[in-house]
Amino acid sequence: MDSVTIAFLFGALSALSLPLGAVVGLWFNPGLRLTAAIMAFGAGALLCALALELVVPALQHFPDDPAEGFKWLALGAMLGCLLFLALDHALSNMGGYLRKTSTIAARLRRTKKKHYRRILDRLSVLDLMVNLPPEEIRRVLSDVEKRVFAAGEVICHEEDPCDALFLIEAGQVSILPHDDGQGPAPVLLGPGEAFGELALVTGLPPIARAEAVEDTVVWEVHKDDFREVVGVSPGLQHELGELAKRGHAAAPAAAIGPEESSAWLEAASQDLESELGAPTEADMVKAARLEERGGSNVALAIWLGIALDGIPESLIIGGSMEGTSVSLALIGGLFLANFPESMSSAVVMKKQGSGSLPVIMMWFSLMIMTAVGAAFGNVFIADAPRHLHGLLEGMAAGAMLAMIAQTMLPEAYTHGGWLTGLMTVTGFLAAIWMGTLGG
Numbered sequence: 001m002d003s004v005t006i007a008f009l010f011g012a013l014s015a016l017s018l019p020l021g022a023v024v025g026l027w028f029n030p031g032l033r034l035t036a037a038i039m040a041f042g043a044g045a046l047l048c049a050l051a052l053e054l055v056v057p058a059l060q061h062f063p064d065d066p067a068e069g070f071k072w073l074a075l076g077a078m079l080g081c082l083l084f085l086a087l088d089h090a091l092s093n094m095g096g097y098l099r100k101t102s103t104i105a106a107r108l109r110r111t112k113k114k115h116y117r118r119i120l121d122r123l124s125v126l127d128l129m130v131n132l133p134p135e136e137i138r139r140v141l142s143d144v145e146k147r148v149f150a151a152g153e154v155i156c157h158e159e160d161p162c163d164a165l166f167l168i169e170a171g172q173v174s175i176l177p178h179d180d181g182q183g184p185a186p187v188l189l190g191p192g193e194a195f196g197e198l199a200l201v202t203g204l205p206p207i208a209r210a211e212a213v214e215d216t217v218v219w220e221v222h223k224d225d226f227r228e229v230v231g232v233s234p235g236l237q238h239e240l241g242e243l244a245k246r247g248h249a250a251a252p253a254a255a256i257g258p259e260e261s262s263a264w265l266e267a268a269s270q271d272l273e274s275e276l277g278a279p280t281e282a283d284m285v286k287a288a289r290l291e292e293r294g295g296s297n298v299a300l301a302i303w304l305g306i307a308l309d310g311i312p313e314s315l316i317i318g319g320s321m322e323g324t325s326v327s328l329a330l331i332g333g334l335f336l337a338n339f340p341e342s343m344s345s346a347v348v349m350k351k352q353g354s355g356s357l358p359v360i361m362m363w364f365s366l367m368i369m370t371a372v373g374a375a376f377g378n379v380f381i382a383d384a385p386r387h388l389h390g391l392l393e394g395m396a397a398g399a400m401l402a403m404i405a406q407t408m409l410p411e412a413y414t415h416g417g418w419l420t421g422l423m424t425v426t427g428f429l430a431a432i433w434m435g436t437l438g439g
Contacts, residue, residue: 003318003321003378004318004375004378004379005375006321006326006378007317007318007321007326007374007375007377007378008371008372008374008375009371010317010326010331010374011314011317011318011370011371011372011373011374011375012367012368012370012371012374013331013335014313014314014317014330014331014334014335014338014370014374015310015314015334015335015338015366015367015370015371016335016367017335017336017338017339017342018338018339018341018342018363018364018366018367018370019342019360019363019364019367020339020342021338021339021340021341021342021343021346021363022342022343022345022346022359022360022362022363023346023360024339024343025342025343025344025345025346025347025350026346026347026350026356026359026360029347029350030343030347032415033415033416033419035340035343035344035347035415036411036412036413036414036415036416036419036420037412037416037419037420037423038339038340038343038423039340039341039344039408039411039412039416040408040409040412040413040416040419040420040421040422040423040424040427041336041340041423041424041426041427041430042336042337042338042339042340042341042408042427043337043404043408043409043412043424043427044423044424044425044426044427044428044429044430044431045332045333045334045336045337045427045428045430045431046313046333046334046336046337046400046404046408046427046431047404047424047427047428048329048333048427048428048429048431048432048435049329049330049332049333049334049337049431050333050396050397050400050401052327052329052330052431052432052435053316053327053329053330053333054316054393054394054396054397054400055073055393055397057393058072058073058076058389058390058393058394058397059073059390061386061387061389061390062386062390069390072387072390072391072394073390073391073393073394073397074394075391075394076390076391076392076393076394076395076396076397076398077394077395077397077398077401078398079391079394079395079398080312080394080395080396080397080398080399080400080402081398081399081401081402082398083395083399084308084312084398084399084402084403085402087308088305088308088402088406091301091304091305091308092107092305094300094301094304095301095302096301096302096304096305097305098287098301098302098348098349098352099302099305099306099345099348099349100341100344100345100348100407100411101344101348101411101414101415102406102407102408102410102411102414103305103406103407104279104287104348105279105410105414106406106410107287108279108283108287109273109276109279112276112279113272113273113276116138116141116272116275116276117269117272119141119144119167119219120137120138120141120265120268120269121265122167122169122192122194122219123137123167123194123268124261124262124264124265124268125192125194125261126165126194126197129197129264130260130261130264134264134265134267134268135267135268135270135271136229137268138268138271138272138274138275139229139275140221140225140226140229141275142275143221143222143225143226143228143229144219144220144221145219145220145222146169146217146218146219146220147217147218147219147220148215148216148217149171149212149215149216149217149218150212150215151212151213151214151215151216152211152212152213153211153212154209154210154211154212155173155210155211155212155216155218156196156207156209156210157208157209157210158208158209162195162196162207162210163196163222163223164196164220164221164222164223165194165195165196165197165220165221165226166194166195166196166210166218166219166220166221167194167218167219167220167221168189168190168191168192168193168194168195168216168217168218169191169217169218169219170191170215170216170217171190171191171212171213171214171215171216171217171218172188172189172190172212172213172214172216173188173189173190173195173210173211173212173213173216173218174186174187174188174209174210174211174212174213175187175188175189175195175207175209175210176207176208176209176210176211177207177208188213195207195210196210302345302349302362303362303365303366306341306345306362306366307366307369309341309403309407310338310366310369310370310373311373311399312395312396312397312399312400313334313370313396313400314369314370314371314372314373314374314377315373315374315376315377315381315392315396316330316377316381316392316393316396317330317331317334317370317373317374317377317378318373318374318375318376318377318378318379318381319377319378319380319381319384319389319392319393321378327435328434328435328437329431329432329434329435331434332430332431332434332435333431333434336427336430336431337408337427340408341408342363344411346359346360346363409424412424
């Protein structure tokens with residue numbers, strides 16, 4: 001049997017765990033902790049495989065000049081890492097982030113962080129907010145509520161007071177202040193402006209009526225939510241007390257200088273991640289449905305994203321062969337790593353509403369693609385010059401390391417906790433043991 005055929009068969013064997021893992025995930029629906037433990041085991045096995053079968057061989061191409069070997073390995077690893085990151089980012093924007101729990105969580109956290117930053121940007125122009133500790137105001141963000149009003153709809157009035165701070169995201173609002181005996185004229189406010197902030201301090205809204213002039217979107221910071229944060233924040237209590245003493249609440253809103261506003265925004269945005277919280281399962285399902293309604297080809301993006309995770313390993317199976325022999329440590333490590341990856345992703349896809357048969361067929365197609373990639377690697381990489389061989393092995397190692405660091409280990413630790421370290425080491429040792437079987 002020729003080496004190309006053997007490379008194809010071993011590539012298929014290493015990826016056979018993809019459809020098997022999908023079947024286990026769909027039919028048995030293992031718990032998150034068990035899935036995380038298997039994921040950590042697979043990550044350890046893959047780390048061993050790339051260390052022994054990619055890094056070490058890349059250095060051994062230059063036995064008389066280790067520095068030259070390291071140069072090509074390092075260059076390839078950085079290129080592989082950057083290429084993986086760029087392609088992963090592009091596919092994530094197409095909806096490919098939905099392939100794994102870890103990538104979904106990372107995407108939702110980034111989206112929430114941008115949302116919180118936008119709200120802080122609106123708050124930074126308000127005199128009241130800039131006079132309060134920015135690190136304390138961050139705690140209010142999780143209680144900010146989005147509200148939509150149609151043109152002509154009343155936002156609040158005297159019988160339903162404006163006892164909240166409203167930040168206008170889009171549209172226009174007509175504000176009628178309380179009558180001071182001189183017949184107040186309505187004031188028009190637009191995007192980026194706010195009203196009702198004094199109600200947070202005094203509890204007495206200075207607005208008689210607020211009405212949407214056109215379709216309007218606002219972000220509401222309710223007085224009760226704000227007071228709840230104040231109740232556990234000595235810093236806010238002190239500053240609000242000082243503002244009340246100075247009669248700040250009775251004064252009209254003052255213009256804030258751009259430098260002061262920018263400094264407050266920067267301080268409030270520090271360590272914003274601490275306020276994000278972990279996305280819930282409902283958040284993840286909602287994200288999948290929004291992508292589908294948005295018209296993106298989510299299924300294709302997910303398929304391409306998973307293919308991106310597997311391309312480097314498939315090429316290197318054939319490229320690392322010596323004649324017709326292949327490393328059992330590499331094949332075993334990839335098999336062990338592929339199983340939990342497909343199992344975890346299949347569970348995520350099922351929760352998003354995908355049918356069982358399409359999911360299994362997708363993973364089966366990736367198994368075939370891995371086999372073809374291994375054959376391709378044997379034809380074009382196995383006999384390449386040593387400089388190119390070291391570069392390509394480095395690229396595969398860099399891409400695989402980036403994938404492990406970005407998707408496998410974060411997902412494992414999120415649900416597995418302390419088990420992650422134990423199972424990663426166990427998987428690493430299992431791959432080494434498989435290598436000893438190959439002699």
